[in-house]
Amino acid sequence: MSTPFEYLSSVNRLVHEPARLAILVALSACDRADFLFLLNITGLTKGNLSSHLSKLEQAGLVAIEKKFEGKTPITYATLTLEGKEALKDYWKQFDKVRAGIRQLKPLRTT
Amino acid sequence: MTQFEHLSSVSSLVHEPAPGGSGPRIEDIPRIALVSRRFMELQGLLPAAVGAGLILSSLLSHLVGAPGQSGGPLGALVFCCLLVDPLTQYLQRRYRQSFGDAVATTLQKFLAAMPFIAVMTGALIDTAIYQSPSPRPGPSFVGIALACYSTWVLLRDWRWRTHYLAALAAGLAGIVVTASVIPSPGTGGIDPARTDAFLLAYALAGFGLVIAGLFDHYVLASALRRRGSKGPGFTQENGTANVDTI
Numbered sequence: 001m002s003t004p005f006e007y008l009s010s011v012n013r014l015v016h017e018p019a020r021l022a023i024l025v026a027l028s029a030c031d032r033a034d035f036l037f038l039l040n041i042t043g044l045t046k047g048n049l050s051s052h053l054s055k056l057e058q059a060g061l062v063a064i065e066k067k068f069e070g071k072t073p074i075t076y077a078t079l080t081l082e083g084k085e086a087l088k089d090y091w092k093q094f095d096k097v098r099a100g101i102r103q104l105k106p107l108r109t110t
Numbered sequence: 111m112t113q114f115e116h117l118s119s120v121s122s123l124v125h126e127p128a129p130g131g132s133g134p135r136i137e138d139i140p141r142i143a144l145v146s147r148r149f150m151e152l153q154g155l156l157p158a159a160v161g162a163g164l165i166l167s168s169l170l171s172h173l174v175g176a177p178g179q180s181g182g183p184l185g186a187l188v189f190c191c192l193l194v195d196p197l198t199q200y201l202q203r204r205y206r207q208s209f210g211d212a213v214a215t216t217l218q219k220f221l222a223a224m225p226f227i228a229v230m231t232g233a234l235i236d237t238a239i240y241q242s243p244s245p246r247p248g249p250s251f252v253g254i255a256l257a258c259y260s261t262w263v264l265l266r267d268w269r270w271r272t273h274y275l276a277a278l279a280a281g282l283a284g285i286v287v288t289a290s291v292i293p294s295p296g297t298g299g300i301d302p303a304r305t306d307a308f309l310l311a312y313a314l315a316g317f318g319l320v321i322a323g324l325f326d327h328y329v330l331a332s333a334l335r336r337r338g339s340k341g342p343g344f345t346q347e348n349g350t351a352n353v354d355t356i
Contacts, residue, residue, distance in 0.1 A: 037210025
């Protein structure tokens with residue numbers, strides 16, 4: 001059986017970063033979300049959010065769609081199937097780490 | 111998701127960006143998950159507007175003498191719908207402009223519409239019973255619907271939506287008020303005492319919706335508050351929202 005530290009090392013780094021994890025969690029809870037909602041819910045700056053979304057899009061975890069409503073451009077982000085799987089795997093790994101840590105016994109000192 | 115089960119109070123929903131930098135911390139994840147999932151339900155000014163419409167239309171119906179006319183409490187509800195429809199559309203637009211848009215799933219949309227569906231279905235059943243040739247005594251279905259909906263919300267989100275106790279109390283009060291009035295036989299659909307009791311029950315239900323809605327809005331606004339947002343209102347371009355202006 002792997003130790004929790006081995007599980008930790010195998011965690012998807014792209015998903016594990018708090019800002020990206022926040023974006024993925026927000027998107028997993030709805031159909032799709034626009035840029036403003038993600039700004040508000042994550043508290044990121046526009047530049048940071050844009051950069052994280054680009055990374056997630058490049059990895060295929062998020063699909064970006066740009067639309068016009070009247071004259072206003074709106075950017076929508078959607079979690080792809082790959083993104084849903086990545087998030088599911090991440091939580092599985094996370095649970096294994098937690099369970100592993102719970103089973104660790106303290107070292108006995110004499 | 112079991113990862114979020116430890117989320118326990120409204121205070122943990124308040125957005126506190128990490129000191130010295132923007133962006134979420136790992137302990138913000140439960141807040142983000144919950145608010146994203148309940149985004150439509152927490153747009154509390156919409157049910158609050160319906161509640162205010164119910165109070166106003168019940169009061170107006172009472173003042174213009176609806177209890178002495180055929181049709182009873184139905185007029186109040188029709189007036190409430192006419193009054194509230196443009197207001198809810200305006201509020202939906204404002205929410206979208208202020209907080210952005212998280213397009214809800216079909217189930218989330220249905221759950222967000224539940225207070226309206228519950229109240230309107232209850233009112234239709236009330237009207238059908240009220241206008242039947244031999245009306246039977248019994249509680250208002252609006253009160254029952256509101257009490258059931260509030261109980262369900264409390265059971266699901268009791269740690270951070272305890273304000274639904276007010277809506278539950280209002281629903282129960284409406285049930286008691288209407289159940290205590292016995293219909294007069296052979297009045298041909300005109301029963302001022304019973305109509306008054308129904309109007310009072312609707313006003314109470316409206317009051318419950320206003321309280322629950324305003325606190326839902328507070329929870330949403332607290333959870334999405336962006337530190338450092340300056341100036342009144344919101345612009346889509348700069349992407350900031352000032353929650354106090356909605």
